[in-house]
Amino acid sequence: MNDYNFAYLDEQTKRMIRRAILKALAVPGYQVPFASREMPMPYGWGTGGVQVSAACLVPEDRLKVIDQGADDTTNAVSIRRFFERTAGVATTGRTRDATLIQTRHRIPEEPLTRDQILVYQVPIPEPLRFLEPRETETRKMHSLEEYGLVHVKLYEDIARHGQIATSYAYPVKVEGRYVMDPSPIPKFDNPKLESAAVQLFGAGREQRIYALPPHCKVVSLDFEDHPFEASKADHACDLCGSATSYLDEVIVDDAGGRMFVCSDTDYCETRRDAGHLGRLSASGPVTTGQEDAA
Amino acid sequence: MTPLLQVKGLTKRYGARIGCQDVSFDLYPGEVMGIVGESGSGKSTLLNCLAGHLEADAGAVVFDTRADGPRDVRAMSEPERRMLARTDWAFVHQNPRDGLRMGVSAGGNVGERLMAVGARHYGNIRGQALDWLDRVEIAGDRIDDRPTAFSGGMQQRLQIARNLVTGPRLVFMDEPTGGLDVSVQARLLDLLRGLVREMGLSAVIVTHDLAVVRLLAHRLMVMKSGHVVEAGLTDQVLDDPQHGYTQLLVSSVLQA
Numbered sequence: 001m002n003d004y005n006f007a008y009l010d011e012q013t014k015r016m017i018r019r020a021i022l023k024a025l026a027v028p029g030y031q032v033p034f035a036s037r038e039m040p041m042p043y044g045w046g047t048g049g050v051q052v053s054a055a056c057l058v059p060e061d062r063l064k065v066i067d068q069g070a071d072d073t074t075n076a077v078s079i080r081r082f083f084e085r086t087a088g089v090a091t092t093g094r095t096r097d098a099t100l101i102q103t104r105h106r107i108p109e110e111p112l113t114r115d116q117i118l119v120y121q122v123p124i125p126e127p128l129r130f131l132e133p134r135e136t137e138t139r140k141m142h143s144l145e146e147y148g149l150v151h152v153k154l155y156e157d158i159a160r161h162g163q164i165a166t167s168y169a170y171p172v173k174v175e176g177r178y179v180m181d182p183s184p185i186p187k188f189d190n191p192k193l194e195s196a197a198v199q200l201f202g203a204g205r206e207q208r209i210y211a212l213p214p215h216c217k218v219v220s221l222d223f224e225d226h227p228f229e230a231s232k233a234d235h236a237c238d239l240c241g242s243a244t245s246y247l248d249e250v251i252v253d254d255a256g257g258r259m260f261v262c263s264d265t266d267y268c269e270t271r272r273d274a275g276h277l278g279r280l281s282a283s284g285p286v287t288t289g290q291e292d293a294a
Numbered sequence: 295m296t297p298l299l300q301v302k303g304l305t306k307r308y309g310a311r312i313g314c315q316d317v318s319f320d321l322y323p324g325e326v327m328g329i330v331g332e333s334g335s336g337k338s339t340l341l342n343c344l345a346g347h348l349e350a351d352a353g354a355v356v357f358d359t360r361a362d363g364p365r366d367v368r369a370m371s372e373p374e375r376r377m378l379a380r381t382d383w384a385f386v387h388q389n390p391r392d393g394l395r396m397g398v399s400a401g402g403n404v405g406e407r408l409m410a411v412g413a414r415h416y417g418n419i420r421g422q423a424l425d426w427l428d429r430v431e432i433a434g435d436r437i438d439d440r441p442t443a444f445s446g447g448m449q450q451r452l453q454i455a456r457n458l459v460t461g462p463r464l465v466f467m468d469e470p471t472g473g474l475d476v477s478v479q480a481r482l483l484d485l486l487r488g489l490v491r492e493m494g495l496s497a498v499i500v501t502h503d504l505a506v507v508r509l510l511a512h513r514l515m516v517m518k519s520g521h522v523v524e525a526g527l528t529d530q531v532l533d534d535p536q537h538g539y540t541q542l543l544v545s546s547v548l549q550a
Contacts, residue, residue, distance in 0.1 A: 144373045148410030152395075155402050155409065158416055159438050223416040 007054040007087040013037055017055035017209070021200060024211035029174030030142075031125050036207040046079055046104060047204030049121035053102045056117055056200070057083065062090045064098035069106040069246070069263030076104075095266050105168075107189040109245045109267040112197035114214060120183045122203040125210060127171045127181035147179050150221055158226055167231070173219045180210060182218075188232045188246045193218040235260040240271035241278040296358050298323045298464060298496050299344075304353035306336075306343050312520035313339035317353070319515065319525065323463070326490060326497045328511030328528060330504060330543065336520040337500045338468060344498060345385050345466045346375050357382075357464070380410050384457035388469040390449035393456070394441045400427060400452055401437040407460045426455040430485060447478035451485065458489065465497040471506055483509050504547055508532060516540045 005011065013035075020034035039047040057063070063083055067076035071093040079102060080091050092098050095108040102119040112118060128138045131149045141147070150171050157165045170187035174180050182193055183201060193199070199212040212218065222228040236243040238259040245267055247260040259280055262268035272281070297320040306313035314336035321327050329337045342348040344355055346367060355367045360382065367375060379385070387393040394403055404423040405413070413419050424434050430451040432444075441449050450470065457465065470486065471479040487510055490497060499510060507514055507528055514531045516524040516539065524537040535541045 144376060146376065146410065148406060151409040151414070152398060152402050152406050155405055155416065155419065156398060159399055159401055159420075224414050225417050 004086040006059070007057045007083065007089075008039075009037065009051065009054045013051075014055040017051055020209045021052065021055065021211060024200070024209050025198070025213050027178075028212055028216050029178030029180040029210060031208040031210045033207055034209050036204045039204065041078070041082075043205040044123060045075060046102070046121035048202030048206075048209070049102050049104070049119050049204075050079060050082070050202075051204060052119045052200050052202035052209060053083070053100060054087070056100060056119070057087050057089060059087070059089060061099045062092050062097055064092050064095065064101045064266075066101065066103040066106055066108065066264075068104065069248070070265045072265065093266050094270075095264075105184050105186075106246070106263060107185055107192045107195075109262070109264045110270075111192075112195050114196045116197040118195070118197050118199045120185075120199065120201045122181070122183040122201045122206075122208070125181055125201065125203040125206050125208040127169075127179050142178060145177070147173075147221075150179055151223070154221065154223065154226075158223070164222065164226055164228070170228075171221050173221060174212065175217050176219075179221070180218075186232070186246055187220065187228070188230045190218070190220045190228070191230050233260055236278065237262045237268060237271075238278040238280040240268045240276045240281070242268070242271055242276070295322060296364060297321055298325075298358050299498075300354075300356040300364070301344065302354045302356070304340065304343055304350050304355065306339055306348060306350045312336070313348075314343070314517070314520045317515075317522055319522075321464075321496055321498065323496055324494045325513065326495075326499060326511045328507030328514045329498065329500045329517060330502060330507055330514065331517035332502065332543075335517040337517050339520075340517070341466055341468055341498060341500045345383065346379065347385075380407055381460055382463050384460075384462040384465045386450075386453055386457055386465065386467040386470050388472045390441065390446070390453045393453040394449060396441050399438045399440055400432065400444070403441065403452060403456045404459050407456065411460060422459060426459050427452075429489070430455045431481075447474050447482060450474065450482060454486070454489070458493070458495075461493070463496060465495055467497060467499045467501075469501050469503075470499065471501070471503060479506075486510060504532065504544065516543065 017034055020032045024032045037051060039050055041047060065076040065080045067073040070076060083089055084091055095110045099115060100117045104121045126138055128141060128149060131153055132138050154164050168186050169181055169184045170190055172180050172182055172190060193212060196214050198214060201210045220228040233247040233249060235247055237245060237247060239261050242262060245262045245264060248263045250259050250261060252259055299321040302318050304317045305315050317340055331337050343350040356364045357367050358364050401420060401423040404426050405419040408419050408422060424437060427434060427437060432448055432451060441452055444452060471482055483506060501507060511528045514528045515522050518539045524531055524540045532544055535544050
């Protein structure tokens with residue numbers, strides 16, 4: 001603990017990041033540039049999120065780290081250990097116990113409260129990047145509110161696939177002004193962006209921070225005749241039976257066997273502890289190859 | 295009648311060199327103005343200054359806007375100018391690759407300007423795209439193909455459809471038939487002439503092809519070394535050239 005400053009970053013850096021965060025909260029959806037530091041992990045592993053978390057952490061915090069909904073995968077474990085070592089804060093897997101949650105690719109199923117901060121790891125903060133490669137041009141488009149191009153992308157989806165096929169990093173418009181990339185969360189999570197918690201987005205390599213203050217208006221872009229739909233796999237969780245949570249599909253053998261489980265592991269465990277059962281929960285190890293596809 | 299576009303003393307310099315100097319003309323609604331001259335005579339520079347792609351050094355470009363009447367485009371704010379550029383104006387590039395999004399389907403290319411001005415109904419956007427593809431003689435079943443799969447002539451027609459879909463009043467064209475073979479050129483010119491007449495468009499066409507201006511343009515300006523050396527009605531200038539350079543230009547055309 002004494003080998004590092006509290007939460008790894010030096011105080012000047014945290015001050016700089018906090019300024020960027022305050023500005024981002026004042027202009028919801030606007031990407032604020034900040035002087036991203038080298039972190040002891042590769043780009044793409046959450047360097048932006050870690051810096052934002054480090055700038056927000058206080059010793060009393062209880063930290064939860066999510067990677068694709070799970071608490072026990074590599075990215076989540078390594079970042080949780082990083083802050084256990086450098087900040088000495090308590091950690092938890094339970095969504096409702098956490099005061100600060102750093103996440104990658106998911107928003108917890110359980111609604112967040114006003115006492116919580118949700119920090120997203122963002123690979124590419126610019127929602128227009130794959131449509132317009134020039135940074136000078138995308139900045140101009142943001143400042144002049146020229147967002148027709150986002151709809152060209154959605155048009156192409158419908159023309160090619162018959163529906164809006166963008167299923168993650170689905171573009172949203174914040175408070176009727178800025179178009180924002182909500183990081184690669186599934187579009188199922190988009191309605192949860194209107195939340196009571198403070199939501200902060202950090203992109204380390206791209207050196208951008210943006211934010212959603214509590215209860216900020218977030219609209220997923222769509223067409224009048226092809227409205228936005230928060231889609232998920234049409235199944236119930238095989239372990240806890242939940243029909244409303246976002247599901248991961250898991251291949252369980254080489255004969256076409258598969259199961260659907262909640263992507264949010266904490267949500268699933270909480271439900272199982274409360275006695276909810278799924279299709280495969282009592283039968284022990286999964287062996288069947290004869291699933292009815294429906 | 296108020297001119298749609300009044301250009302007064304437009305000048306653009308590249309350092310000590312002249313791009314175009316002291317160009318003035320009026321363009322009335324429904325009129326097509328041709329600008330001819332050899333390469334390097336400043337015709338593209340002039341067109342880009344008019345369309346706002348280049349910053350002119352002096353002069354005024356006054357456009358008769360729908361809302362506020364005649365206004366100097368150079369004094370407008372950038373959002374206003376960009377709004378004008380995607381509603382009342384259109385720009386057809388010589389190379390369709392500069393004017394099209396090559397990674398986006400033909401329908402998306404035509405629909406982009408509609409979506410940029412706020413269309414949010416997929417069915418209507420697609421309907422208008424189909425209508426416009428039909429008008430420029432592209433088969434409706436090519437609507438989901440990318441422009442990379444189109445021939446040069448089709449790409450150019452697609453670019454024209456994409457530009458005219460919002461019903462602009464003024465079209466800038468930079469050598470619209472350059473790089474096309476003669477039979478394709480003839481069809482494109484025929485198409486352009488029909489569209490201009492049908493929609494009552496005004497246009498400024500830059501070209502070095504005298505046949506193009508004879509077919510399309512009502513009036514003609516001849517440029518040399520950045521200056522306008524002769525201007526007048528198209529047939530008058532072409533059939534009775536006064537300036538030495540114009541005489542040279544007209545006599546250089548091979549009679550097939």
